[in-house]
């Protein structure tokens with residue numbers, strides 16, 4: 001579904017992304033982890049056909065993003081870091097507006113918008129101006145917007161960072177349902193819980209490079225971490241992540257707090 | 261906004277009527293009726309500036325831009341959509357206002373200047389389009405709304421001059437002048453729309469580096485960089501042969517136009533005569549040095565002004581640098597004879613004209629760089645490079661002008 005090969009992106013003098021190669025098949029989910037400024041958002045923008053690669057290439061469903069970015073954008077649903085809603089529109093009319101941009105039939109979009117607002121407990125607020133929404137509500141609307149047209153590839157940048165645990169779980173289940181329908185997912189996140197919940201493959205990025213890509217099991221092996229002797233549990237994803245990013249000190253502290 | 265567009269025409273329309281009812285002179289009332297129409301149209305037109313300035317940088321500040329850019333819409337569709345939306349709103353307000361105003365003012369006034377009102381309506385479209393297109397370019401390139409507002413003075417100043425011209429044309433009351441004004445605005449609008457469209461890309465909006473440190477040092481470096489690795493004069497003339505040819509053509513075209521103008525008396529001779537006398541002036545031996553200095557400083561000033569105006573006039577000033585002397589020459593020839601006119605520019609013309617062609621060509625290049633935008637950016641670098649070429653060429657051109665002025669005084 002998504003093939004990224006040797007992707008690099010330069011902003012003026014900043015090389016935000018260098019040599020990223022990943023592959024996500026239908027119904028699979030890739031989770032990108034990495035510190036702030038690691039290049040996750042940039043990677044998503046390139047995968048979404050919004051920015052053109054400075055080097056390497058991005059293919060979605062066999063279409064090269066450099067050749068036909070508009071076709072790629074039509075296949076993709078991008079949920080950016082900030083919801084970016086039009087404040088003086090109701091959720092319904094906002095979603096309807098974007099549904100129309102993606103050429104959805106009016107009756108179909110009304111039905112889907114109704115269902116999704118219901119699913120995310122926004123049905124009652126659906127006719128209020130988005131400017132009156134809380135941060136979490138906005139994030140839900142942004143998630144609905146990005147997936148309304150049933151994209152083949154969903155790219156979500158920290159999709160649940162503002163959601164309460166219950167809503168986050170709801171959002172994950174929704175994303176997993178999309179996955180079952182054959183949608184490919186790429187999620188950037190700082191939430192290890194989210195990563196463990198959704199991930200097939202995990203990519204750990206640092207300074208524009210992918211340090212490691214693989215399933216949790218593979219990464220655990222690569223990280224060299226052993227099962228915690230004291231509590232006899234597998235090293236958590238958090239531990240694996242910190243070990244790979246190379247923050248040994250923090251890892252010790254975490255291990256101690258856990259055993260305490 | 262809607263309330264304003266209704267209130268203003270109602271108020272000004274009633275004002276004009278009241279004046280008519282209480283015995284204002286017909287001529288005054290008629291003029292006032294026209295000026296009122298102008299204001300009624302102009303005020304909503306100025307809203308369009310704000311709306312257009314908002315268009316992209318406003319979405320950027322409200323963080324809605326990335327969502328818009330992630331849709332399948334093509335660049336052309338987004339750009340056209342923004343421009344069309346702003347135009348639709350402001351033109352609706354303009355014409356709504358004008359309609360209300362006409363309904364309030366003219367019935368029973370015994371005066372209805374249809375031709376002028378139509379010309380006003382047309383020139384309004386063109387003017388609003390020019391303003392909107394210019395503001396959208398600013399909106400595309402500004403990083404913050406505040407920066408956009410500051411940059412908007414680059415539109416407000418020329419537009420206020422254009423508006424004053426338009427107001428004067430309306431007072432003159434001749435529709436054909438307004439048509440010509442509309443045509444000029446149309447050209448400006450097309451140039452701006454093309455620039456904005458060519459410079460519009462997702463890349464330019466999202467990926468251009470922001471928040472640069474040391475803006476001052478960067479500016480100095482950019483200027484210094486633009487002087488580096490530029491070609492020498494001869495190679496430059498070859499590189500810029502197209503604009504050079506255009507500038508060279510300016511001279512004969514000007515001569516023909518001047519001759520026709522002189523032969524047909526389009527321009528009264530007394531307007532041109534002072535210029536002519538300075539052209540064919542006899543030398544005064546006692547003040548030879550003063551006179552040479554005067555001619556020299558005159559010409560250098562012209563060369564500097566031409567470069568300074570090249571950006572604003574899209575290079576037209578470069579063309580005028582050869583066209584204007586050609587015109588004067590042709591005009592003089594029409595009044596006297598070609599032999600006499602040509603003798604006025606020999607021998608200094610052999611130096612001055614090539615210098616003017618080179619300077620004109622380089623100024624045209626500056627203008628061309630100024631109206632060319634590219635999705636990958638680099639506008640500033642290209643304009644600076646064109647300026648640098650001009651400045652470097654002056655090292656040759658200024659001495660040439662000095663030689664020419666000496667020749668003119670000694671041998672002319």
Ligand SMILES: Nc1ncnc2c1ncn2[C@@H]1O[C@H](COP(=O)(O)OP(=O)(O)O)[C@@H](O)[C@H]1O
Pocket residue numbers: 011012014015016034035036037038039040041042043466467468469470
């Ligand atoms: N428009 C831009 N201009 C210049 N540098 C940018 C721009 N956007 C991002 N960057 C830089 O690119 C790098 C990667 O940024 P980003 O992809 O947003 O990281 P992440 O999402 O992983 O936090 C950072 O160093 C950031 O400062």
Ligand SMILES: [Mg+2]
Pocket residue numbers: 037040041042081157
């Ligand atoms: Mg990010």
